[in-house]
Amino acid sequence: MSGEEDEIILGIDLGTTFSSIAYYDKNRQMVHLIEIDGNKSIPSVVYYGDPKLVGNQAYERAKIEPNLVIYDSKRLIGCKYQDVQEICKTMPFEIQPNADDDPEIIVNYKGNQKVLKPVEVSSQILAYLKSQAERRLRTKIKRAVITVPHAFKKIQTQFTKDAAEAAGLESVLLSEPESSVLYYKTKIDTDAKQNVIIYDFGGGTFDASLATIEGSEIKIRNTEGDPHLGGRNIDQALIEHFKGKIQEITGIDIFSQDHKKEYHIVKDEIIKAKKILGYGTPNVEIQLMFGKPGSINIRNVEFNQIVQPFIDRTINIIHKLIENFELDNSNTSILLVGGTSLIKLIHERLSLEFDYKIHCYEPLEAVAFGAAIKAYMLQTKKAKKSHKKNDEDPEPPKKDTKPEPKVIQENVPIPKDIKPHPPMSLASPISSNISEAESVKKLTVYNCLSKSIGVKVKGDMISKLAYKNTQLPITTKPKEYVNSEDNEELLQLQFYEGEGSTAASCELVSIYPIQIPPSAAKEYRFSVVLNISEESLITCTVKRTNSRNNEVLTFVVDNSLGNSPEQMIRMKSSVNEFSNQQNLSEDFNELMDSADKLTKRVTRDVRDRNDPLFKMKSELNDLMEDLENDDDRPIDQKFNLLTKKYNELKTEYEKRK
Template identity: 30%
Template sequence: MLEDIIGIDLGTTNSAVGVVESGFPILLANADGERITPSAVSYAADGSVVVGKSALRRRGAGVQVITSIKRYMGRRYAEVSEDKYCVPLSGGADGGVLAAGKTPIEVSAEILKELKSIAETQLERNVCKAVITVPAYFNDAQRNATKQAGELAGLEVVRIVSEPTAAALAYGLDKLEEYAKVAVYDLGGGTFDISVLEMREGVFQVLATDGDTQLGGDDIDEALAHWVWAQIGEQSTLSDGERQRLIDAARDVKEQLSNTESTALRIPFFRENLNLDIEVSRQQFEKVVASVIGKTESHCRRVLNDAGIKSPSEELDAVVLVGGSTRIPSVRALVEKVFEKVPDVSQHPDEAVALGAVIQAGVLSGALREMVLLDVTPLSLGIETFGGLMNVLIPRNTTIPCKAGEMFTNAVANQQSMRVRVLQGEREMARDNWELGKVDVLFESAPKGQARVGIQFSIDENGILEVLTRDTVTNTDTLLEIDSAAVDVDDEAVEKMVSESVDYAFDDMSERIFTEAKMKAEELLPAVQAGMEQVGEVMEPTDVELIRTAELDVRSALETGEANILKAAVQRLDKATEHMAAVLVEKAMEAALMKKLGE
């Protein structure tokens, strides 16, 4: 009998679990008979924990109810300390986030325990392995945190799958013999992803991905709630409880306006002598949330560019919508405008990702036919090299799992160690990228360029990075594990970095060219001086003058700071010294011959 592997969509607002039974991927219903379970957890004073719809019912009853915890997975308290959240946020001893005293991993584990229990109840047998989905733009720390939550829930997480990839699996299950290139636009409760995938005979390859793990339906609800409160004209600040009631009502209005042109937001007895009753039209709603929805457009255009798609109407077979927020008509209108194609709404927006996770779980368990799933890494990975440059080992949008390595030498004579700084980002200079971790590699003292250190990056199928360094003389290995607190950046910064890599591409490349030319000049100038002292007297005066002029040009170009001027000057000096180099070689050969004859 095949071992069960369940598929789980651990969502910001809702979650779902399923399994392949009798060759068919199915989602499993909870105790309420529903396939969707709210990602809500409540902690009572007596220590009892309730998950799902029952937890949401406890709001306002003096019980802390945590929702949208996914937004804080793998993040630092310093990033989110100003956030207004459903429960108090604080900093943990490790600098991470605590929500009502619980880590996001602990809260997520409670949701996963509930999903595990649903599966075991429905299947009437124990399950201990799972495939869990995450946003494509989750970084290494966020993926690790998700995996830890699964382990804390008693599950072996056999694969982490990106949500758009899972949605593409659900979309393409009945198209395995066909070729198709599709975009998956996934706007959920708390995260946004856009990916372009190619499907060919059971191989699903991600061509490009982009997104924002801090953008989703929660932001739409917040914007509408803020607008409603502004219409009331009240100047007083909302309490946490009032704010949550207003957001919940705004969410209901948002959902109703997907199917009707106008509805009312009503909260009786909102405050003493204050009942809320405001009519909201779809036109007003779309105007209020336009800036939130509009943020997805730049991600879409960037992913089309990264995938090399110039005419989406001709080059894409479909634009698949998933995520509850894609029910909003203005979202669908934006997608149609950007992709020049009517979006495909054949997938259930709340269930497609979970269904894809189930399909991948079925493949891994052997319950479904073999399909190959090729995901990509969303940001470039590399190390800092001499001169403060970013040396990319794994470029952005490289298919994973993957490995890449390179050999490095000591830049300074007699140094005995090399600091390897692992970087993530898209800029040319190391200082403009993010440090994931660092390790010092020790080796025996050696002349410049003689010590050799091998560095290998390995990204597994879950998108988690390991860095191996090796002293090739002693074959001593050091393994650097990127832990869950390594990446101290928020998602606005991720988006900013990618856009800045384009905005500052010319300046960055100019600085890189100047830095590389400067290092070459600093190596060449002393060598020229030493060579002239040895053979300058036997060279033709015109050759000496050519070298001296080129040398002065290099020194002058170093002062200007102009990259192309310095690069050209270094090239002229390099060419001018070709004859001198030949004379030095002849002199060395003569010396060696005389020494041999003297013996």
């Protein structure tokens, strides 16, 4: 068996609030969730003090230094500040727009200011997940399948790929609904046709997809969603509902800049209460251990009233999802995915609204499990290709190169007044048995385009080329365009995504410049064809239609998205530095454990207090206590001091044995 077939490719659920990693063991025909610090997932949280921390340890630091703990960066990635400023107001750390209206996170630690992009935070989370997987599996990890919401824009998916690259991972992106239904397929024992409505209510987004499963084929037929609707919205609504009562009891306004610690404490308690109340518990009491200590009681009836509007929004989206489909109740079901979908009221409302069976297969782990299965499918597919001679995939165009501009333009004129868009800028694993490996290999998933793609024409209008929910891969029909002005020498093709009819109502994807000889308005005619891959990579072919020269230009539309090569170099350097500190912190913690065990052995074996070994043990104990309470000393100095004392005691102790 080749090394490529033996390689482990991770499945990563990079969530807004929690992230998890899984892999597929083809020998045991199981997917394994890799536990980190005894947990199935880690909070998607990063602490930017010293030492740098990710996950649970970072989350705990928010009770002490909330301005240094960054969370929910996925809600900001690839967005403009004006679109997320309401979300930014609810976060206890500083977020400011830059000159391009991109949100930037400002961290001040000991007089040093650090400006972070949301993509950088995601990259550091991915680097940590990769490092944890390597520690537990004892192998280098190079590749991963990473899940993203189906509603993600092109720029958001590209930034996610950039984050993976900076973390040292070659990545394939997989929509979260596709990942969930892929895992669901491996859990059911039937090849009969069935329709599945994927109800994916996560921490930051809500995705709804309609899939049809028949035999070994899975077809995603329709998708809807809300990228700004998730469990975080419910958390915030609960906090705002009770803020007056909290201030009345404690005398503290948790929304003021001076009480960020108290805000985090309340938020943490509210999230815990939400989980308990979500199961249907009649009431929960929250302890307020700050200001004038007290407590508030949240009744389930009150909780349901606050949650109800958010559930109604998801049900409206489901109605929109299925309105053009005739679904048979006997073979249609709803699959619940995501932590927020565990709220009992959601199950009750869906049961009342729809006459479909409701399934729930590991809603917290399904996305990571599905990504791990997809990773195995890609691995076996690539292994088959590598066994064939001269069957290598062509190398994609590099991100920082532009094709030689040569020609070309529709019967609808392309506007002239365009400004080019700037470059945006193993502890015991949890396992699940699935279908036998050969069955998994045969699975085929047909995804669909999440948003329509078009080009901007005169009058700020969008001429659509590929339409939402068309099955991938796609080759569009040729569509003709013309230049709009006399004596034009440079045309700019502007590509947009979205369902609106104007550029203002859609999202800019990319701008591509085309040089032409000076010509009269409407003299240049050209056709545009898009080829969109299964992973939604868009390649455009432009061909002049009124010339015998057969001038053709082909380029990748997505190539101007994401970070520039210079930005990527800086981000990789920053992530490497961060990861080194994080790894050093983990090494220090492991060394502290080893030192603690060593001192206990010495205490057991050496009774004489005048024995030099006893004194060395006491010195090491004192140092450990000092280092544990020292928040000012850099982690590398702590590690070096502890290493020296530990090795001295260990060497002397082993001489005695």
